Amino acid sequence: MSNLQQVLSMLKQNTKEHYKEVERLLEKVINNILKDPKNVKLRTLKKSNVTVSQKILKSPGGVECLKLMGFQESDSDFTLPLHAPLQHLELIKENISVENVFKETPVEKVLHKVELPKFSSKYTNKFLQEVEHRFHLARIHDDVALQDQAKELICEAGIEAKAIQSMRSIQKNVLAGDLEDPNISMQEVLLSELLAWFKNDFFSWVDSPKCEKCDSPTKFSHMSTDSELLKYTDRVEIHNCTVCNASTPFARFNDLNILLATRKGRCGEWANTFTLFCRAMGWEARHVYDETDHVWTEVYSVAQKRWLHCDSCEAALDTPLMYESGWNKKLSYIIAYSGEDLQDVTWRYSSRHKEVLSRRKKCTEIELVSAICSLRNERQKGLSETRREYLNKRVLCELIEMMVEKEATEKDKKGRTSGSMAWRLSRGETKRDFEGKIWKISDTNIFSLKYCTSLDQYLVNNEKIKNFSDGVFKMNGVFRKEEKDWRNAYLCREETVSVGSITWAFQVDFDQKSIDEIIIYFDYTTYEDGNVTVSLKNENKRVDFIKGQKELKTFDFSNSKYIEITATLTGGSGSVYWQHAQLFRQSLDSEKFPFTVEIKLK
Structure with a gap:
């Protein structure tokens, strides 16, 4: 794939409405330079310029588009050298129109039929028939032509560069004593970067498509029975416009050739495509199907000699208990499929084996084990004896x-993030509210808490505590975001959350003492019309930070034994409004503390 095609592919990840503004600004930059090509000022785009930063640099494909024009990046700006050929600008201008970027590739032009052997189930049990059928379809990911096609789409050089950068950062923090050695391999770092790229730059989530007639939101109505619409798939949803009531079809494709072109869907399309990408990277990968309606991928770690859970919808790596502990799923059967193997992996995804076993009633356990062994042995007949022996040992x-029940970690307890909040709540797969830690202050005259966003670490009276959520009392729709490209980290709202809030709580647990003075440094950043309000309160009193204020010293809570610090995030503009109110933004290389609390007792 050419560099231009890759850039156009990335630009398509913007919403159509947002991209119209991106196109306008890019064309303005190009036209200004073409009119006065020797004007150095017109050839320089300052990163500090809010419009440039928010509309171009933070939009998928924006930076890549500038670099394709010939712009060179420095710490403070992007500059087009005087010797850069203007033909590159003209080429970009010819191809970045909304109509060109968002044009749909006709399905007929992307079909590359992969002929699988004819399938006829040998089982009478419906569930076992489905297991056999999925095992049959899993062969599709081994198709070399499809893997080559996927390989061309992967931004491999960029992913590798970020993986190397991440590995160096990990090693630096381990050597400094700020991080326990995670014993992570380059394959795992690459996998993490591939997940991030796939979610943020390549594939798009669709709850309901925009109306084809007026581009307004739509709502699901029914499944289509139109034979013309069902030409390339057996499932097409019809969504009705909430404004003009026109109908818009949304096809749920299984064909990987089509998905590589459309690059949109829900978890089925995501997992199917991501599994192919992992195979294209040369890794052993399995397509994992959960009977409670979800799909993901497993990749075999050569270094750890075990399968790693990979959810491309969430960009989640090795957090297998999140469905049970974070999404509140009542698991029953989870089966992993590859071209040469299948396995019942339910037990990897649960810490409540007996409870799960009580829900498995689609067939007897003996019938399932027998079917898996029979299907596996039949598929592996054509393999070499050495390969069969290796696979048997791995099984x-x-x-x-999987015999050992593991305890859920904090990462496992996070609710679902893919899909709209309303859709997630309707499925019971996310938690809008969170309640946890109250910092207890005892046997000290001065309590000190500091938080470093880049390390995601608290320093509490010289004790290091990892993960910002471990220190939070209440949280609504707020998460920690890392911008790998810009090397920044901050707390902000989840997508679709209009009002986010986060609270830290402190209690004096010492009869002879109470609060005297409170000193707080609370850094935050806003863009467009994003807004952050910060307040201190307890059951009797409330003190608000003045707008723009980031430091506060107060005796207003003197003689109290309890205090809460709450930040509320609102406002913002466009499709990334949720990023326009940020807490504790700092470089990933920084070790400073943008949030500090000092409580003096008396």
Whole structure:
């Protein structure tokens, strides 16, 4: 794929409405330079310029588009050298129109039929028939032509560069004593970067498509029975416009050739395509199907000699208990499929094995084990004896691993983030509210808490505590975001959350003492019309930070034993409004503390 095609592909990840403004600004930059090509000022775009930063640099494909024009990046700006050929600007101008970027590739032009062997199930049990059918379809990910097609779409050089940068950062923090050695391999770092790229730059989530007639939101109505619409898939949803009531079809494709072109859908399309990408990277990967309606990928870690859970919809790596602990799923059957193997992996995804076992009623356990062994042995007949022996040993190790019930970590307890909040709440797969830590202050005259966003770490009276959520009392729709390209980290709202809030709580747990003075440094950043309000309160009193204020010293809570610090995030503009109110933004290389609390007792 050419560089231009890659850039156009990235630009398509913007919403159509947002991209219209991106196109306008890019064309303005190009036209200004073409009219006065020797004007150095017109050839320089300052990163500090809010319009440039928010509308171009932070939009998918924006930076890549500038670099394709010939712009060179420095710490403070993007500059087009005087010797850069103007033909590049003209080429970009010819191709970045909204109509060109968002044009749909006709399905007929992307079909590359992969002929799988004919399928006829040998089982009478409906569930076992489905297992056999999915195992049959899993062969599709081994198709070399499809893998080559996927490989051309992967921004491999960029992913590798970020992986190397991440590995160096990990090593630096380990050497400094700020991070326990995670014993992570380059394959795993690459996998993490591939997940981030796939979610943020390549594939798009669709709850309901925009109206084809007026571009307004739509709402699901029914499944289509139109034979013309069902030409390339057996499932097409019809969504009705909430404004003009026109109908818009949304096809749920399984064909990977089509998905590589459309690049949109829900978890089925995401997992199907991401599994192919992992195979294209040369990794052993499995397509994992959960009977409670979700799909994801597993990739085999050569270094750890075990399968890693990978959810491309969430960009989640190795957090297998999140569905049970974070999404509140009542799991039953989870089966992993590849071209040469299948496995019941339910037990990897649960810490409540007996509870899960009580829900498995689609067939007997003996019938399921027998079917899996039979299907696996039949598929592996054509493999070499060495390969079969290797696979058998790997299966044995996996079965032993899954016998142990593991405890959920904080990462496992996070609710679902893919899909709109309303859609997630309707499925019971996310938690709008969170309640946790109250910092207890005892046997000290001065309590000190500091938080470093880049390390995601608290320093509490010289004790290091990882993960910002571990120190939070209440949280509504706020998460920690890393901008890998810009090397920044901050707390902000989740997408679709209009009002986010986060609260830290402190309690004096010492009879002879109470609060005297409170000293707070609370850094935040806003863009466009984003807004952050900060307040201190307890049951008797409330003190608000003045707008723009980031430091506060107060005796107003003197003699109290309890205090809460709450930040509320609102406002913002456009499709990334949720990023326009940020807490504790700092460089990933920084080790400063943008949030500090000092409580003096008396």
